[in-house]
Structures are given as C-alpha cells and as structure tokens.
Amino acid sequence: MDDISIGITRRERGLDRAFEILNFLRLKRQPMRPNEIALAVGAPRSSVYDLVNLMVRQGVLEYRGEDGRVFLGRKLYFLGVAYAEQFDLMRECDKLLATIAEETRETAQMCMLEGNRYTVAQMKEGPRPFRISSNIGELVSIPWTASGRLLVSHMSDAEIVDFIPAQDFKMPDGHWLDPAVFIAEVREAARVGYFTFNSVVETFTHCFAVPVYRADGICVATLCLVTPKEDGLKNRASYLKTLIDAAADLSSRLGHMPEEDECRLADQR
Template identity: 35%
Template sequence: MKSVQRPIAEPEADDAKAPRRSRVSGMDRALQILDHLYQTGEPAGSYAIAKAVGAPLSTIYVIIDELVERDLLSRRGDGLVWLGPRLYHYGLVYARSLDFLGEASHVMHELGRQIGETVQICGRDGDHMVVLAMADGPGHFRVMSEVGTRVPLNWTASGRLLIGHLPDAERVAIFSRSAKASPTEKAKTDAAALSELAGEAFEKRLSIQISETDFLVSCVASPICDESGACVATISIVLPEHKVVANPELYGKAVRDASESIERKLGWRER
C-alpha cells in the first residue's frame, strides 16, 4: 500500500494572530523597579513595588536584593528601599557630559548672584516639570523644590512654557490628562485656559506664577529654545511673592536676558 503524503495544515487565522507570551527579563524588572521609585518620588516596600509593576513578589525580592548589593538601591532601617548612591554618581557623570546643562548652569549661577534669589533650570519629563539644576539664593528664603523634584506641568510658570511651542490641540490634550489641583488650590486646571496661557507666555518669553504651588512663593520663568524654536528647558527665578508683585519688570527682564544668553552660547540664537 502506498503511503499518502498529507500536506501540513496551515495555522488557523486566529492562531496566527494570537499573541505569544513574552518572558519579562530580569533587566526589564530592574528597570520597572527603578522607574516606579523615580515616578513616585518616595521609598517603597517590596510588596508595594510588586503590586505596582505587576510582578511576582518572589521575583521582586530577588531583584531588589541584587540591586541593593550593587548600590543601585539602598535599604532603609524600616525595610523600605530607595534609589542608591551608584545612580547618583552615574547622574553626575551624565550631567557633566551635557553641553546644554553646563552652559545653562553657568548662566544660572550668574543670574543668582546678580538678582540675589534662587534660580532653577527646569525641563519636561512627560506630563511633569522636573528641576534639572538649582542655585540657592544668598538669603534665608528657601524653596521646597530641589534638583529632581517633579510636579505637574500646570502648577508652575516653567511647566506652561515647556509645552508653549506646541500646537493648541496638543497642549489641550496634555493638560486634559495631566492637570491636577495644587497644594494651594490656586493652580488652574481647565485645559483650554491653560493652553491659552501657555501659548501667550511662550510668545512673550515670560511666565509668572504667584502662590500656585506654595503659599507666598512666586516663580518668574523664561523659555530656553533650540534652533527649531522648541522649548527644551526654562530658567526661572523663585522668590517671595511680595518681591515679584512689587517689581515684575525687574525680574522679567533679568530672566529673559538669561534665557537669551544661554541660547546664544549654544548657537541657538543669533548674536
């Protein structure tokens, strides 16, 4: 009897389209842990991290132990873990490699000495503003935000500027999903109104907020724009509310001059 060669059956259409299970690597899990701590901005326990990233608790225990051993995480006395010193050293080396941040920091310190107030360089991290560099003022006035602080874009003068160059529809979409009430409840949350303010501030190269994030604290910011005209960062003066109310022109001119100086140094603005 002859054997009959049967054709190999083709997979059903549904089977061909069925997603394959993918194994999450240890590297991916480690990054999920680091990202979670970075995004929340506070120490956490293994159980909370496992729940947040959707991973087995046993897996998270092992990876956290390995990261602690390598100084990428540090374990506190209460058992919670936080970002480790090795990450800080990596960050310092990375910051030194950025021509932008180096040039901006020089101008930031010059402005701080000139104006006698705290000055910050801020950038955008998704739907948040993040403090990239900071020079403390010489007086007793101190601000709560330090380098690495992340706050919603609608809370700050810098946050509005960072998306001011975008089309109105895109700004509205960003504010619609990200705007939150501030601790003082003075920050606007209406997406359309915020978009209009952002566009106007960007056109004027000046944004001022008074007591929207912290009581009696104000911020005067100007955009730092690259050669395409996009706002890549801001430089801002953080000072007591009564000072900017008394003399907004002084601080506005100082911060705009500083942002233009940074742009010229980087070749983003004609001299």
C-alpha cells in the same frame, strides 16, 4: 587710510557678507541661486558670486542640482559637531544660575520636561537669609508651574490636551484648572516671552520663567526665579530682565536666532 587698512576693511566686509549669505540660507532652508541670494541680501552680484565660489571650494557651501543652486555644505556640519562636543547645556546653565542667584539674591532654577511632567534640573540658592528651595528631579504636574506654560508652547492645542494627564489639571488646593484657560496662558506666554504668577504650590512665593530655545525654536528648558511674593512683585521688571538676558544668551549658544522664528510665523500667515 593706507593700503593695509584698506585691505583689512575689505576682508572684514567680505567676512560679514559671507556670514550674511550663510545665515540667509539657514533661514530660507532651501538651495538658491547666487543671483537670488544677491537680490535678497542687497549685495552686488559679482561679490556674492565670488564669495559663493570661495565657500564652495572650502566645502562651506555645496551645489544642489544642475542649475547652480547652492546650500549649506557638509563642513558646517562637522564644525557644528565640534562645537556641540564642547558645549554642555547643564554645565553652561550651572554658571548662569550662579550669576542670576548672585545678582538677584533669589533662588534660580533651570527647569525641563521629564516625560509629561515638569522637573527642576538645576538650582542655585541666593545669598539672602530666607531661602526658597525645591527638590531637584521631583516630578510635578505641568499646569502647576510657570515653566509649564512655556515648555509645551510648541505643541498644538490638541497635542497639549493629549500630552498632559487629565488629573494634572487639578490644582494643589483642589480646584480644577480649565484646559482652555491653561492653553490661553500658554499662547500668551509664548507671545510675550515669559510667564510669572503667584505659585499654586507654595502660596507665599512668586515664580518667574523665561524660555531657552534650541535652534529650531522649541523651548527645551526654562530659566526661573522663585522669590518671596512681595519681593517678586516689587522687583518684577529687573528680575525679568536678568532672566531674559541670560536665556537669550543661552539660546543663542544653542543656535537659536529670533529672526528665524519671525520667518516661520511669516510663512504660516
């Protein structure tokens, strides 16, 4: 390997280590000393000190306190603002839904909360002759929907009961859904990362919902498929994979990192 190649490799390793340091601090959510960072990420202290000093000079890290602790710097905030100005959730979802609808040939939706109700914010119909549509913007009771189980998953049990109007637990066919059963479904949906069921609104359809997370781990939207019941059950695995991959991509562009959720769970145990 020549000197130029060696230099490029070292710079690449340095960049990888710098991003590892930044991500570590992001996950820890607190200032730390360079030697603590080096121990945590398994890196030589000398290289971590060098990178920390470089990032401090660039404003990417800042000293906090008088004991040499560092944390994320204000330049990262300005970079984040610039990114946010160019990232539009609705625009990006529109592209994803078109891809999902084309790949699955089913109706793809992006759904959100509107107050204490559920609504379809965007929709793309698949190219199949038989199409299933919803009214964009129509408000629907949260317990009636697959997405509802995910959109309230960040709330406590008591918060969910307080948030959803009591009458919304009455299903379209007239029977009442026990809030405890709904909450159990919410927790299971959050655990596995999706929710599917035969629609309680349209009896011939099967619904799929996968969460889109923002940086703090809260589900801000869902990517969904609404399919004929038989097709949905037959193609369940492939449909879920398509939705999960698309939602993970969108979540990452919102700043969400799955390992951060794992850290939060570990801290709560």
